Amino acid sequence: MSGSPEKFVVEPERYEFSAGPVHHFELLRRDFFKLLGAGIAVFTMTKDAGAMQETAPARGFHPEELPKEINAWLHIGEDGGVTAFTGKVEIGQNIRTSLAQTVADELRVPFESVRMVTADTALTPFDFGTVGSRSMPTMSPQLRRVAASARDLLVGVAAKEWNVPPEGLKAADAKVTDPASGRSISYAELARGKTLAQNLPAEDPVTPPTEWTVAGKSVPKVNGRAFVTGRHQYTPDLRPAGLLYGKVLRPPSFNATLTSYDDTATKAMPGVVVVRDGDFVGAAAPTEREAQKALDAIHAQWKEVPQISSREIFSYLKKNAVATSEDRFRKQSGSMEEGLTQAAHRLDTTHTISFIAHAPLEARAAVAEWADGKLTVWTGTQRPFAVRDELAIVFHIPESSVRVIVPDMGSAYGGKHTSDAALEAARLARAAGRPVRVFWTREEEFTWAYFRPAGVIEIKSGIASDGKLTAWEFHNYNSGMSAIETPYVVPNRHIEFHPVPFNMRQGSYRGLAATANVFARETHMDALARAAQIDPLEFRLKNISEPRLRAVFEAGAKSFGWPRKKTQEGQGFGLGGGTEKGGYVATFAEVAVDRASGAVRVIRVASAYECGAIVNPDGLRNQAIGAIIQGMGGALFEAIEFENGRITNPHFASYRVPRFRDVPEIEAVLIDRKDIPSAGAGETPMLGIAPSIGNAIFDATGVRLNGLPLAPNGVKT
Amino acid sequence: MPIELEVNGKRYPVHYDPDTPLLYVLRDELGLTGTKYGCGEGQCGACTVLIGGAPRRSCQIPVSAAAGKPITTIEGLEKEGQLHPVQQAFLDAGAFQCAYCTPGIIMSSVGLLQVNANPSSADIVQFLQGNICRCGTHPRIVEAIHQAAKAMQGKGR
Numbered sequence: 111m112s113g114s115p116e117k118f119v120v121e122p123e124r125y126e127f128s129a130g131p132v133h134h135f136e137l138l139r140r141d142f143f144k145l146l147g148a149g150i151a152v153f154t155m156t157k158d159a160g161a162m163q164e165t166a167p168a169r170g171f172h173p174e175e176l177p178k179e180i181n182a183w184l185h186i187g188e189d190g191g192v193t194a195f196t197g198k199v200e201i202g203q204n205i206r207t208s209l210a211q212t213v214a215d216e217l218r219v220p221f222e223s224v225r226m227v228t229a230d231t232a233l234t235p236f237d238f239g240t241v242g243s244r245s246m247p248t249m250s251p252q253l254r255r256v257a258a259s260a261r262d263l264l265v266g267v268a269a270k271e272w273n274v275p276p277e278g279l280k281a282a283d284a285k286v287t288d289p290a291s292g293r294s295i296s297y298a299e300l301a302r303g304k305t306l307a308q309n310l311p312a313e314d315p316v317t318p319p320t321e322w323t324v325a326g327k328s329v330p331k332v333n334g335r336a337f338v339t340g341r342h343q344y345t346p347d348l349r350p351a352g353l354l355y356g357k358v359l360r361p362p363s364f365n366a367t368l369t370s371y372d373d374t375a376t377k378a379m380p381g382v383v384v385v386r387d388g389d390f391v392g393a394a395a396p397t398e399r400e401a402q403k404a405l406d407a408i409h410a411q412w413k414e415v416p417q418i419s420s421r422e423i424f425s426y427l428k429k430n431a432v433a434t435s436e437d438r439f440r441k442q443s444g445s446m447e448e449g450l451t452q453a454a455h456r457l458d459t460t461h462t463i464s465f466i467a468h469a470p471l472e473a474r475a476a477v478a479e480w481a482d483g484k485l486t487v488w489t490g491t492q493r494p495f496a497v498r499d500e501l502a503i504v505f506h507i508p509e510s511s512v513r514v515i516v517p518d519m520g521s522a523y524g525g526k527h528t529s530d531a532a533l534e535a536a537r538l539a540r541a542a543g544r545p546v547r548v549f550w551t552r553e554e555e556f557t558w559a560y561f562r563p564a565g566v567i568e569i570k571s572g573i574a575s576d577g578k579l580t581a582w583e584f585h586n587y588n589s590g591m592s593a594i595e596t597p598y599v600v601p602n603r604h605i606e607f608h609p610v611p612f613n614m615r616q617g618s619y620r621g622l623a624a625t626a627n628v629f630a631r632e633t634h635m636d637a638l639a640r641a642a643q644i645d646p647l648e649f650r651l652k653n654i655s656e657p658r659l660r661a662v663f664e665a666g667a668k669s670f671g672w673p674r675k676k677t678q679e680g681q682g683f684g685l686g687g688g689t690e691k692g693g694y695v696a697t698f699a700e701v702a703v704d705r706a707s708g709a710v711r712v713i714r715v716a717s718a719y720e721c722g723a724i725v726n727p728d729g730l731r732n733q734a735i736g737a738i739i740q741g742m743g744g745a746l747f748e749a750i751e752f753e754n755g756r757i758t759n760p761h762f763a764s765y766r767v768p769r770f771r772d773v774p775e776i777e778a779v780l781i782d783r784k785d786i787p788s789a790g791a792g793e794t795p796m797l798g799i800a801p802s803i804g805n806a807i808f809d810a811t812g813v814r815l816n817g818l819p820l821a822p823n824g825v826k827t
Numbered sequence: 828m829p830i831e832l833e834v835n836g837k838r839y840p841v842h843y844d845p846d847t848p849l850l851y852v853l854r855d856e857l858g859l860t861g862t863k864y865g866c867g868e869g870q871c872g873a874c875t876v877l878i879g880g881a882p883r884r885s886c887q888i889p890v891s892a893a894a895g896k897p898i899t900t901i902e903g904l905e906k907e908g909q910l911h912p913v914q915q916a917f918l919d920a921g922a923f924q925c926a927y928c929t930p931g932i933i934m935s936s937v938g939l940l941q942v943n944a945n946p947s948s949a950d951i952v953q954f955l956q957g958n959i960c961r962c963g964t965h966p967r968i969v970e971a972i973h974q975a976a977k978a979m980q981g982k983g984r
Contacts, residue, residue: 202925202962330921337926338914340861340901344927347860355855397843398851471865471873471927471961520863520927521962552866728921732964736924739963762870762959770952773965 121242122439122609123590126527126560126617183235184213184256186264190284190298192217192224194253197237198245199229199492200518201526203792204729205245207332208325211725212250215324216257216317219284219297226332229516231498239493239527241618243691243790246725250788254316267300319723319784326784328728333518344520345475345490346549353477354383356538356546357401359391359408360558363755365613366412375407383542384408394538394546417613417755424462427566427587431608439607441595446570449581449602453572455641456581461630462817463565463589464749468619469767472520473555478535479545484511489532490519497529504533505540523740524618525559556760561750562619565589567630577644577652584631588612590623593690593797596631598653614752620737621793624690625744625800629818632686632801637814646685646805647672659689661781662696662718666798669779670698670716680705681713682810686801692789693721697738697798699774701806708824712742712774712803720781721789727780730791734778737796743768745800747822766822830894834859835903845891850874852890853900861901861930865959872958875931875938876900882938884957901930904937913937916975917968924962932958936972945976 184194194213200206210224217224227233229240238244261281268286269276272293280287287294319326336342361368368389376384376393382404383394393404418426450456476489485505491497494514502509514532531548539546550558565588572581579600586594588610595605619625639649647667654660666672666687674683680703687696697717703710719734747766751758759765778795804820807813811827829840834857843852848867853859853876862885865873869887876885877899885893904911910918913936923929932955939946939954946954951969960968 202923202927204924330918331923334918334921334923335910337923337929338910338917338933339905340859340930342926343860344863346864347854349855349858349860397847397855399844399847469961470925471863471871471959472925473864519925521925523961549864552868552871732921732924732967735966736963739965740961761868762866763868767959767961768963768965769959770955770965770969773952773963776966 121590121592121622122607123563123592123623124527124618125563126615184260186260186297186301188298188302190223190296190301192219193227194224195227195234196249196253197229197234197495198249199240199494199516201240201492201522202519203733204331204726205240206518207329208246208725208729209249209253210332211325211329212253213257215322216254217261218282221324221329223284229494230513231494232513236495239496241492241524241527243693243793246788246790247692250725251316258316264297264300268295271295325725326723328726343517344472345477345488345517346472346547348477348488348517348547350477350479350545352544354394354396354538354542354544354546355398355401356392356394356535356548357398357405358534358548359405359410360554361412363414364417365755366414368410369413370409370411372409376404379404379407383538385538385541387537390537392534392538394542414755419753420465420749420751423465423564424566427564427610431587431610435606439591439609441605442603444602446581446583446602446604449600450572452574452580454575455638456572457634457638457641458570459634459637459816461567461569461633463567463626463629464818465561465564465616466619466744466748467556467559467561467750467765468523468525469556469765470521470523470525473550473552474526474531474559475547475549476531476535477545477547478532478539480540480543483507484513485536486513486515487532487536488515488517490522490526491516491529491532492522492524492526496527497532500529501532501536505536523620524622527618528560530558552762553760556765557757560615560617563589563616563623565623565626567626569630569634571634571638573638573642577642577649579653586623586627589626592622593624593627593688597656597659597689598635598650599655600653620740621690621796624688624793624797625741626818628686628688628797629800629804632688633804633816636684636801636805636808645673656689658694658720659687662694662720663687665779665781666696666698666716666718669718669777672698674700678702680810682806682808684802684805684807684809686805687798690794690797693719693791693794695719695794695798697802699799699802699806701803701810703807703810703825703827705827708821708826710746710807710821710825712772714775715799715802716777716779717795717798718779718781719795720783721791721794722786723784723788724780724782725788730780731778733791734780734795735776737792738776738799739768739773741796741799742772742803744818745803745820747819749819749822830891832890832894832898833896834898835900841890843890846889848886849876849888849890849893850885853885859900859902863927863930865928865931870959871928872935873928873931875934875958877934877938880938880941882935901934904933911937912978913940913972913975916971916978920967920971920974922964922967922971924964928958928960932960932968936975939972940976940979944980946972948973
């Protein structure tokens, strides 16, 4: 828990991070503005250089907003209510609840008294983004330190009032008690009429997981009632006075450029605002339908360029990989040649990974409002500060004139790292002089967002007669580096990522390339085990030295009942697992393949997951099971199809996602390691499901499926 | 003459075009934003409301076709501060993550329990096949509906 968090390294497959804003608008001068007035902050924190690595942006902090040392702050009100601030966003991963538990735990107050303010660039400290499962490993310790410091300060104030040394005093149940005299005073009383501030000591001891009281236990989602009653307002639900509905004219295909444009008919429509700025064309109107009609009345011609189709993508990626090899993309040890010479069995496999879409049910949306040259945007993004910075760049205004607020979101899954809808709404709002909402349609979401990168993975390996790996060569083309390293012991290895220049938008997706790399590796491992006639679980355990990985394979096997005997035709069992972002997962699946139709049904899944000390067991279970179900889509049937720069299946009718009937019986075994700092939990539980299903299909049919999705049209036997 | 809608027991004049899908009228004209846009194609169920007691996709129904029939949205389930048993069961079971699909799934579930007071898991799965949950909360949703069915038995609701 203590010490500096490691530096955050951006994985190469986060292509969208460096892509820049999608629109560039003409300069319009606006006044500089300070967003945040005086607050009633009681505590401000940190000079901890380690913690600052992730919180301080490359282009500098923004002193107009919050004092620059702050990376976490909280406020204790005169009523004892605690408000804690974080730049993290709530996307259904339940971070609002888990972080509130953390604060309550460390401050020694009831969970109910903590309110988290999230993702508001005017109020919350800078944050890189809610990405990469970083909220628990970095934000949680930061909030713990600020809460511990607040607690110390409260004890100090009480000591001063009572004129006793602080060492003997105890903080618990939202009050400070003096065991010697039996006196106690509530935090509320201590906060009354005061403004207190304190810098954080670099190494402030925080409560170890073994002594947690509020954290470590299941608590319900803090604002759950607002969601079941429909009262929670997601971005598209906001309706500020005077709101207009905006729509953007999309090109007919990717990379098309506007060659002719006539908006005469649109301009004649009452109440309609139309904007053309470079290749950006949009309209805003009092209703969404009127905005659409306005767009329909624009005559625009586009110059299109020929582009490759999804049918050709894998050969394209293989042929167009960057020729030069870079050290940061390569991991090597020993000699592949020697390793292969020592091998009793060798195997070469090629795996393909399709583009898939995040398809969050709340599509991209933003509401933008300008007032006195200052811009406020409510938007569903995982990176509010990055969106603020892009808005500032695109509109040529200081970052201090932009405020981005993120309402709890209809999820994201790594897909909402960019500023698109925010830029569009802000551009239209500036022209309209009124607030404008842009809310992408499902088709826009499927077409103009970015995709999980497609990839080709080639593996060459060898094992000795005792089942130990002797050689491992692994090449990933385009899909990315996450979990590219094998967690198995192998003396001779060559592992390499090969970037491919490609002009379709691609980027982060829950788990990044770990889903692809673990799928390929675990499919290959299964085939190796079969070749050597060793039980696939035994084969893995033979090659594992990491006890945490071994522990999840053993726990998953126990829950599943591995090895199982087949009792029915078409039945098969498989497993797959791995490690990424400080979490360890092993997933076991039972499938039934219908011989006649080839249809695959996943019958039962057991998955063991370990991510250090568990903060909210119920929330973690929800995330772990959710990741498995979502992962089943990419495993079995999801694939974005495209032709000449057009997505050909941009609808839920043609892009199949997991539905109720697809969901198997799922057991999630959660291993609580109180001796290990909490890792993030939203991504890694997804890694084992695709290989476990693929390996189970092989077990059922003898057909080895090496590509994702495995069986969009069933298995041909 | 504007169209008149009866939503959650209240009457509203509607000024939108009669062929506007009900969803847009509920959200943008009446401000009942608990009903969600998910796809606009009747594929995801996020916009589900009850029309005459039956679950319907409000993105597929012209507002003119909904006139004269009682419409219930997620906002209309809570009575005098008391959650509907289905809402309470979702809360108790923690049957949501991002919860964007939740209003639509709750409305579908209320519709199901009106025609089948004690559904099997298979009945629930069959009935909710048209509702998409992207976060993968399906097992808890099925569990919540069982809980709600139990709670509603004897309550006559």
